[in-house]
Amino acid sequence: MASQAQLDMLTKIKSDNGFIAALDQSGGSTPKALGLYGVDETQYTNDDEMFTQVHLMRTRIVTSPAFNGKRVLGAILFENTLDREIGGKSSAHFLWQEKNVVPFLKVDKGLLDEADGVQLMKPITDLDKLLGKANAQDVFGTKMRSVVKLANKAGINAIAAQQFEVGKQILAAGLMPIIEPEVDINSPEKAQAEALLKTALLAELDALGTDQLVMLKLTLPAEVNFYQELVEHPKVLKVVALSGGYHRQEANRRLAENKGIIASFSRALTEGVSAQQSDDEFNTTLDDAIESIYQASVS
Template sequence: MAAEAKTEMLNKVLNQDGFIAALDQSGGSTPKALKLYGLSESDWSGDEQMFDMVHQMRTRIVTSRAFAGNRVLGAILFENTLDREIEGKPSSRYLWQEKQVVPFLKVDKGLLDETDGVQLMKPMPGLDALLSKAVAQGVFGTKMRSVIKQANAAGISAVVAQQFEVGKQILAAGLTPIIEPEVDIHCPDKAEAEALLKQALLAELDKLEAEQKVMLKLTLPNEDNFYRECIEHPNVIRVVALSGGYSRDDANLKLSHNQGMIASFSRALTEGLSAKQSQEEFDSALDKAIESIYQASKA
């Protein structure tokens, strides 16, 4: 990527009001995303057709008049989308060149089974090749997700250590990692898990070199402004919030109580969109969703 474009993208993510759209549902979560969009498994046959349909859904979102860089700072894609085109351009280049939306790429390969109250990321043997492809496609950053289900100190420490280890590999490739240690909203001791997580995050952030800048994607905390120290850390570009299963209204309300955090919603962004809507109905519903998330991110 040209240094000038990378600087423009960084300035946008750092300084502009807005949020990051998470359009990165992958193999396991795609059927659910399509079902919420009004399509059932009887509407497609096999993975190839399923991915065609989800790409059509994402294309409809991204090409909508409601979706643009004045309110949407960035969008997270998954590899299948990166390999496809939108209106004749590679998806990542369409986002930046046509919409001024910064492209990110989901790089994790899913989760291992739960151990010590957490789910670590599966191994990523092809990560270097994927990062090279992302750089070649003008992608700015990456995202990778782990899940914390219990306030288990050993498990949370392992999640954060793995996230930062891979994060440094991503930084070395010239990309900005979004580190996402999600705390399950149904975690029985969520506040305690968040306390352990913040401690582990700050310890890892303090070990980074001055030029190693990362983003964090975190579950909306039980205590308002709980992650302020992370938001203000010199090695953190931005802290974004996942909706985590909350409805859009609930997620927006919680987000508005956390100054300095912005949204990176997936299901809460697409809530209310349907394949059966006319273009006018679809654009109107998406505009309403984007505006509500934008305002909550500004609060």
């Protein structure tokens, strides 16, 4: 049974304008994210200190006056962030109760080695426990990432099948899954891979139950509006786009061309902010980033 907060979040995601901030860098990607923020590896000596540093970065972003539900619909958190507090509240409760921003939780445990041109997700052994923790904190949904490298039909079908299999477990727990089969922007077969992926996703969506909705997080396609059938599909609450390594200006340009898709950017969101900036500089830089991504999302 969905809580009143989760029902209100559904209405917000469905009806309001804005984008989703991806603040979910985890173990492997955290040192790079911190490095771009101006915190190098000499400033922490173990994982706990590293995650404390990244939580300080995320706290600074989330508590900035530039960051609120007027332009930011939702934010994706890493489990370590969910376990910590912002402003004396759990991170998820702070986002929703203080900022009117819908919280999501990254649930995947990383990627397997490449096979058949794709990287499937590693098994998520503690998923039920994680979903219980998310529900206890009024988290609205989840996110899980796999990667497509080549236009291999068997591999892409396997990615879609795995994503939706786990997605149904998440739906059964009362949460909204963001299904993220990223197509590598550097793939030599990007357009062909996207064509196979769209076919696989449509087949999985058509097989969902009448009351089942999912969100999709996709790489911006080679062909403008190529994913329009997914945007308009009755089983899709929202299609969001990852920046995928594009710099913000290029990611925004591509996003603005694709109607009905909103941003869910990570590196492109935090591009330009740094630990060394004064609060005024930081807030101005973040405000400019949020405004540009918002405009690209609503265009």
